[in-house]
Amino acid sequence: MKNYELVLQQVEADLAAGRLRLGGRLPGERALAEQLGISRPSVREAVRVLEALGVVRTATGSGPEAGAVIVAEPSAPLTALLRLHLATSHLPMHDIVQTRVLLESWSAQEAAGLFAEKARHEVAGEDLVAKLAVAEELLERMDGEGLSPEEFHLLDAEFHVALAGLAGNVLIAAVMGSLRSAIHGYVLAAVPNLPNWDATAIGLRTEHRAIVAAIRDGQGDDAARLVTEHIEGFYRAARLSSPTW
């Protein structure tokens, strides 16, 4: 048993037992070291791991914001995980695209179902409408003139993540967000492969609007199909089917 693992065990146990909770703070590194009978470097290695897993956020200085604060940020570590394993070339780009299609088409279908239910039962669904409004606002911004491919793609990524959030599954939304972030650099690098960026952007905008319309109208099958074609079409056009360039 390596020493730093003692800290991980301790923190996990404290979390599970409720002795540590969101917003709380870990004891100082020096105090933790003395409590567990290990050295400060060992404690620091453990804190780094917790930080890498999105469990704590560290900051220097003093006050309530300083120190190792307990947070719950699964997306960032998921992104790092995917990026690194993508870099090892043991995570084929094809698998990532396939996963995106699966998660996003499911989300679209689910979201459309929620809208259909809302229409049938006259249920509230303000939350749903608000989320869709956020997505549509992103579409507006994507209509702006003079957007660079990078700016456009950042908005596009946000839009897709917002769509995934419509279904209300935080795990799937987190995975989607991480997938987008992890491949962002790769997608940008593939933009020059496109025969005509402006034409591509116009097509993407049109497809986005069709997807939103299908979801709002509760047409789940249409929404899922449109999302699938949208994603696969782009990756095919950008010849982004492989992580080897």
Place this chain on the structure above:
Amino acid sequence: MKNYELVLQQVEADLAAGRLRLGGRLPGERALAEQLGISRPSVREAVRVLEALGVVRTATGSGPEAGAVIVAEPSAPLTALLRLHLATSHLPMHDIVQTRVLLESWSAQEAAGLFAEKARHEVAGEDLVAKLAVAEELLERMDGEGLSPEEFHLLDAEFHVALAGLAGNVLIAAVMGSLRSAIHGYVLAAVPNLPNWDATAIGLRTEHRAIVAAIRDGQGDDAARLVTEHIEGFYRAARLSSPTW
């Protein structure tokens, strides 16, 4: 920019550029520290992070197995990630079950499609058959008498992960494996909720065999439906719809 992040960047860049590859080794901690102009403790923190993310495996001693060896083990860190964030109650059990249903039903459908294609085109597919054989062997072992719920469930988890692997998407298979590992403890704790464990086990065995048969026969829709019912049925029976006990 913290110093240890220099190491992460360097390693990621080396991985992407092919200067580091699977099975290769990182330079020694002392060498790495000198190369980047930082101290060994900083390097060590970075190596810990890489280890926590499943990118390297460290070992003492000398020889080709010693040092920081590049590996690609995304499942272990994913499991840790999910476990920790489950503990913070920011990951509802319902979302996890929903995700399982999505990933597993997709995998089953995809795998059935592969079998159907294999039957049509007389293509090789030894790999596919071998994987299915592994899954079936797990079913045999699950037939054993006197299995404790824990032993049964471990085999069950392996079986489901094997099914997810049939579709050949390493990302989805990894996520599935991590989901199973992360909730293993929760599922076991819910076994007492079942009215009759022996009867449940018999039902699960029957359903498993039906799923395998549907996949082998290339009946994708049936396979997906059976998987969905199988998973949802169990969670409903175990009243495992919420992370609060």
Place this chain on the structure above:
DNA sequence: CGAGCGGCTGTGGTCGGACCACAGCATAGC
């Protein structure tokens, strides 16, 4: 009396050096 400013304190961030345990390997001795 009040407001502003400057140390004080506690936090993480970094460093250099030291020693240990371990595993392989080369070499000396049998």
Place this chain on the structure above:
DNA sequence: GCTATGCTGTGGTCCGACCACAGCCGCTCG
């Protein structure tokens, strides 16, 4: 030729020190 022993390089751990940072408190000056 074979065995055993020490050498070497690896990560694992520790110590003590110093730095940068941010909030807090008290002092000083207007």
